[in-house]
Amino acid sequence: MxxxxxxxxxxxxxxxxxxxxWVQAAKELPAVRLELExxxxxxxxxxxxxxxxxxxLEAMLRAEGVExxxxxxxxxxxxxxx
Amino acid sequence: MDAxxxxxxxxxxxxxxxxxxxxxxDRYARYVHAIVxxxxxxDSHDAEDVFQExxxxxxxxxxxxRDGDALRPWIAxxxxxxxxxxxxxxxRELPVDEVPEDVDDGVARLDEALTVHAxxxxxxxxxxxxxxxxxxxxxxxxxxxxxxxxxxxxxxxxIARCLSRLRDVLDPGGDRAGRKRTPTTSGEQVGQR
Numbered sequence: 001m002x003x004x005x006x007x008x009x010x011x012x013x014x015x016x017x018x019x020x021x022w023v024q025a026a027k028e029l030p031a032v033r034l035e036l037e038x039x040x041x042x043x044x045x046x047x048x049x050x051x052x053x054x055x056x057l058e059a060m061l062r063a064e065g066v067e068x069x070x071x072x073x074x075x076x077x078x079x080x081x082x
Numbered sequence: 083m084d085a086x087x088x089x090x091x092x093x094x095x096x097x098x099x100x101x102x103x104x105x106x107x108d109r110y111a112r113y114v115h116a117i118v119x120x121x122x123x124x125d126s127h128d129a130e131d132v133f134q135e136x137x138x139x140x141x142x143x144x145x146x147x148r149d150g151d152a153l154r155p156w157i158a159x160x161x162x163x164x165x166x167x168x169x170x171x172x173x174r175e176l177p178v179d180e181v182p183e184d185v186d187d188g189v190a191r192l193d194e195a196l197t198v199h200a201x202x203x204x205x206x207x208x209x210x211x212x213x214x215x216x217x218x219x220x221x222x223x224x225x226x227x228x229x230x231x232x233x234x235x236x237x238x239x240x241i242a243r244c245l246s247r248l249r250d251v252l253d254p255g256g257d258r259a260g261r262k263r264t265p266t267t268s269g270e271q272v273g274q275r
């Protein structure tokens with residue numbers, strides 16, 4: 001890679017810092033996964049839980065004591081997708 | 083930063099190593115963020131959703147990645163798919179001049195940028211910090227100087243020195259005599275802030 005210092009500076013600027021909360025939430029996914037699998041099982045086996053999840057997934061998570069961060073919600077939606 | 087190759091990192095993640103997952107997220111967070119914000123120009127709310135969706139998909143589907151060394155293009159493609167899905171779902175009709183003109187070029191440029199960022203890890207902690215703060219976090223000489231208890235002029239000269247070192251890391255056999263020198267202590271060539 002041959003490049004000038006001006007180009008290097010531009011390339012450094014091309015990847016600005018990411019809000020810290022976003023990175024932390026993505027990192028925590030493995031830790032919350034087990035908890036989420038329990039919730040998925042309940043949603044899949046309990047009609048009432050399924051109706052709650054469909055109506056308001058985030059509220060359901062809160063009721064289960066899980067913070068509905070975007071990564072948690074995204075992961076659950078993927079797991080519950082038909 | 084963990085010096086493991088992508089293939090090693092993928093293998094460790096597949097084995098359930100949570101620390102390795104953290105390293106993977108750190109390694110690709112800026113790249114994914116830049117794809118969704120700079121290439122696809124998603125607003126902050128959509129960008130966060132897509133960012134998390136990319137890592138949720140990556141985490142879930144890591145087992146399907148045949149070659150761990152292909153992690154970077156795989157993540158890029160996942161980010162592109164997620165961004166396009168979001169744009170389609172929102173039904174937004176983007177004006178012609180706002181449609182990403184050449185997504186391939188945009189991502190290729192970010193690939194280069196990622197290589198430069200990876201090289202930062204081979205500099206001293208001090209150089210890494212000062213370059214990251216100035217170029218990536220957009221902090222001014224004054225802010226950095228106040229935190230490090232150094233005058234702004236010293237910050238400018240350190241940025242110049244660290245940038246030169248980074249160039250040496252990226253291009254160890256480069257033509258020193260032929261290269262353009264940046265920036266001076268006045269900082270004019272890196273854009274004084």
